[in-house]
Amino acid sequence: MTPHCDAKKEDIAKIVIMPGDPNRAKLIADNYLENARLVSNVRGMNVYTGTYKGVEITVMPSGMGIPSMGIYSYELFKFYDVEKIIKVGTCGAYTKDLAIGDLVLVNGSYSESTYAKVQDNVDDDIIYASDYINFYLKETAEEMGKHISIANVHSTDVFYEENDSIKENAINKYSCMATEMESFSLFHNARKFKKKASQILTVSDNLITGEKMNSIDRTKNVNDMIVIALESAIKL
Numbered sequence: 001m002t003p004h005c006d007a008k009k010e011d012i013a014k015i016v017i018m019p020g021d022p023n024r025a026k027l028i029a030d031n032y033l034e035n036a037r038l039v040s041n042v043r044g045m046n047v048y049t050g051t052y053k054g055v056e057i058t059v060m061p062s063g064m065g066i067p068s069m070g071i072y073s074y075e076l077f078k079f080y081d082v083e084k085i086i087k088v089g090t091c092g093a094y095t096k097d098l099a100i101g102d103l104v105l106v107n108g109s110y111s112e113s114t115y116a117k118v119q120d121n122v123d124d125d126i127i128y129a130s131d132y133i134n135f136y137l138k139e140t141a142e143e144m145g146k147h148i149s150i151a152n153v154h155s156t157d158v159f160y161e162e163n164d165s166i167k168e169n170a171i172n173k174y175s176c177m178a179t180e181m182e183s184f185s186l187f188h189n190a191r192k193f194k195k196k197a198s199q200i201l202t203v204s205d206n207l208i209t210g211e212k213m214n215s216i217d218r219t220k221n222v223n224d225m226i227v228i229a230l231e232s233a234i235k236l
């Protein structure tokens, strides 16, 4: 038990799928897991453990933003002995080449966030996903006939009115193709605890064209990403 999760240690699987949204965690548990049971509901962050094709999997929401993901991923790795986390979420594209609904597999997470510095005195501004998990995420997407772009992303603290010069710096410095809000603390904590983490994203906004997914599609149009994450999780 931690301040933010009252599941028993044995009720959390070694592999965790993390959407940002608690409703999406419920949707994954209801539609994809067998024998899913609610193992924690602190702050309405409903955590489910069940099986997918016979493999035990936990689905836990991260909430929005680097600090929220930082708390949950820290506790999962340190106190629950979780080995691997796959984050599923949405992102805003920084290029016209990514359309609404396209899939992105994150390579590196670039951020101005002070999370790594404040927690562990780490100055890195880019932290990488697990090559091992990414291999299976890419392979699974290919087996399903789904195109997935492998890209660096900008992990930002700002959803509205992100400063253009900050966006351009992320594009120029590390060729970031999209922006999201959680990968930096997730990848930092995975590296700190010698665990593995990756992130697969669906494009919900295009910051160049102004196109957006509506809130209903934001919740629903993510099935391919969820299946890719689950099918990869059982190979790990």
Ligand code: HPA
Residues within 6 Å of the ligand: 090, 091, 092, 093, 156, 158, 159, 179, 180, 181, 204, 205, 207
């Ligand atoms: N910015 C940051 N994170 C996001 C966005 C965005 O535009 N869309 C989905 N996640």
